[in-house]
Amino acid sequence: MESLVFKLLEELVRGSIYLKLAVAAVGGIYLLFKSLRFVPESQLGLKMRFGKVLRHRSGADAGKPIVIHPGWCWLIPHVDTLIKHPVREQPFELKDQRVILKDHSIWVVSAIGFYKISDIYRALFEVNGLDNSVVQSASSKLREVLQGLAGVDELKDVASVSAKLMAAMQDQEKRWGIDVLGFSLVDCAPDASTAKFMTAELMVSMNMKALKAAGINPDKDPMLAGILL
Numbered sequence: 001m002e003s004l005v006f007k008l009l010e011e012l013v014r015g016s017i018y019l020k021l022a023v024a025a026v027g028g029i030y031l032l033f034k035s036l037r038f039v040p041e042s043q044l045g046l047k048m049r050f051g052k053v054l055r056h057r058s059g060a061d062a063g064k065p066i067v068i069h070p071g072w073c074w075l076i077p078h079v080d081t082l083i084k085h086p087v088r089e090q091p092f093e094l095k096d097q098r099v100i101l102k103d104h105s106i107w108v109v110s111a112i113g114f115y116k117i118s119d120i121y122r123a124l125f126e127v128n129g130l131d132n133s134v135v136q137s138a139s140s141k142l143r144e145v146l147q148g149l150a151g152v153d154e155l156k157d158v159a160s161v162s163a164k165l166m167a168a169m170q171d172q173e174k175r176w177g178i179d180v181l182g183f184s185l186v187d188c189a190p191d192a193s194t195a196k197f198m199t200a201e202l203m204v205s206m207n208m209k210a211l212k213a214a215g216i217n218p219d220k221d222p223m224l225a226g227i228l229l
Contacts, residue, residue: 038072038073039071040112043085047084053066053121085124113138115181118179137172
């Protein structure tokens with residue numbers, strides 16, 4: 001396209017009025033094509049001039065980046081660039097995360113969350129790779145919260161755990177320009193060693209109850225109780 005424009009400009013010097021009009025029309029179309037950009041629905045954009053984000057010069061928003069909303073916008077060719085990013089709700093998933101509770105039991109958990117961009121400038125410039133960073137941060141916060149639980153009884157309180165996970169993500173919300181809309185456990189199971197220990201503990205408890213039902217007191221006759229167990 002550019003080579004065609006230059007060729008027509010060369011002909012313009014020695015051409016007729018019709019050629020001059022044709023060159024002007026082609027030049028106008030070229031500038032229009034290079035100047036117009038479109039931001040689709042569910043996305044926001046930022047206009048950059050010579051590599052720097054354009055900001056409001058006056059008013060209540062002075063100093064803040066100029067956010068380009070869905071629709072057409074004008075750019076100065078070869079001077080301005082437009083960067084866009086989706087701002088609709090995004091899910092993130094954490095699968096098979098191994099965590100150790102305070103009682104030293106090991107659990108394999110999965111979680112799911114949702115976030116939405118609230119500040120397009122921070123989302124694009126305050127973190128390298130927002131989607132991946134959210135997943136990595138959520139994984140770290142998940143381990144941090146669950147490792148602070150005393151045992152499985154606290155782990156079963158899904159509502160309380162989810163509230164703690166949401167609170168743990170607030171720092172990233174502010175720094176990265178996002179709103180975390182949900183973050184909760186969807187699956188939880190003991191690993192092989194913990195499951196084996198829990199099964200053995202349950203069997204001992206059941207056998208102790210059976211001994212007491214049979215009239216044998218393990219505290220008074222521990223040797224007999226041990227043989228029967």
